[in-house]
Amino acid sequence: MTTVKIAPTLRTPREKLSAGRYATYAVLLLLALFAVGPMLLFAFNSLKTRSGIASNPLGLPTNPQWHNFVDAWQQANMGVGLRNSAVIVIATALGVCVIASCAAYALSRLRVPGSNGFIYYLLVTTALPIQLFLVPLFYMWTNLGLYDSLFGLIVIYWAIFSPFATLLIRSFMVGLPKEYEEAARLDGAGEWRVFTRVVLPMAWPGILTAALVAGLGAYNEFLLAVTFIQSSDKMPVSTALFSFQSGYTQDYTLISAGGMIMVIPVLIAFLLLQRRFIDGYTSSGMTG
Known part of the structure; x- marks a missing residue:
């Protein structure tokens, strides 16, 4: 066996x-x-x-107090803050897209003298903290009449977010095929027409990603907003929440409700655009 x-x-x-x-x-x-x-x-x-x-600070609410959101909305003047933030975010995103896309096209397609040095300059400026320029910028904005103005704050955001957006869009444009541009030039299209009719439609994912980065950065920014905006009717939602928190330091329920009101718009926007944001960011080649 x-x-x-x-x-x-x-x-x-x-x-x-x-x-x-x-x-x-x-x-x-x-x-x-x-x-x-x-x-x-x-x-x-x-x-x-x-x-x-x-x-019970870490447990679930036994009796949800939904009126906390209404009280926080009214007492913190969140409606005005969200309106101002919407103006700042939209204007910042549009301005950064225009500035960065034009600069990125020049650096990626045109023969600009010293373009490599300009790219290094953008890398350095993105690494410098804004606190270095806060005092001279405050003095300059006061003399120009841009202090306590939404437009003055938006111009600062253009300068802050445009360098990174330029590098992001340029890295996206470098990978675009040049055959379509050459065909458009053979048909008699000028440089501006090639840029607006050929390059921009193909580079749209990268531009949208730059707009989302700039918009979220402007929405969450606090230091410049609290420094250059003093009027209560011009405060964005971040400074409005800070002023409300300073006045109601003991009522953490309303502070938490006001913080949730501030977070919800950004959360909804990211959930709706997260696929485009991730696709544009990874296809740009700047993920490492």
Whole structure:
């Protein structure tokens, strides 16, 4: 009678891959909890009472207080702040797109003398902190009559966000095929027509990504807004929330509700445009 030896079972590559995938999912889940956890606690606190936060700051709200959002909206004047922020974000995004797209086209397609030095200059300017220029900029804006003006703040945002946007759009334009541009030139199109009718439609994902980066940066920016805007009717939502927090330091429920009102528009915009944002950012070649 012959005996049959059973070989020890070995893990297949598919099983090893599944184990590695589960470990990856576990790490991603922990990172997601680390990122979303503070936001959930912020949302829970916005629905509690003052005594509820004191007794259970990390738990769920037992009796949701939805009127906290109404009170925060009225007392913090969030409507005016959101309106001013919308004006700042739209104007900043449009201005940065115009400035950066024109500069990126010149650096990527035209033979500009010293273009490499200009690119290095943009890299250096993006690394410098704005605090270095705060005092002379404040003095200059006061003399020009741009202090306490939304337009003056928008011009500063153009200068801050345009260098990075230029590099982002340029890296996108470098990868575009030049055959369409050459065909347009053979048909008699000028440089401006080639730029607006041929290059811009193909570079639209990169331009949209630059607009989203500039818009979100302008919406969340605080230091320049609190420095150059003093009138309550011109404050963006970030400074309006800060003023409200300074006046109501004890009522954390209303502060949390006001913070949620500020976060919700950005969250909705990112959820709607996240695919375009990620695609444009990765296709530009600046992900590392």
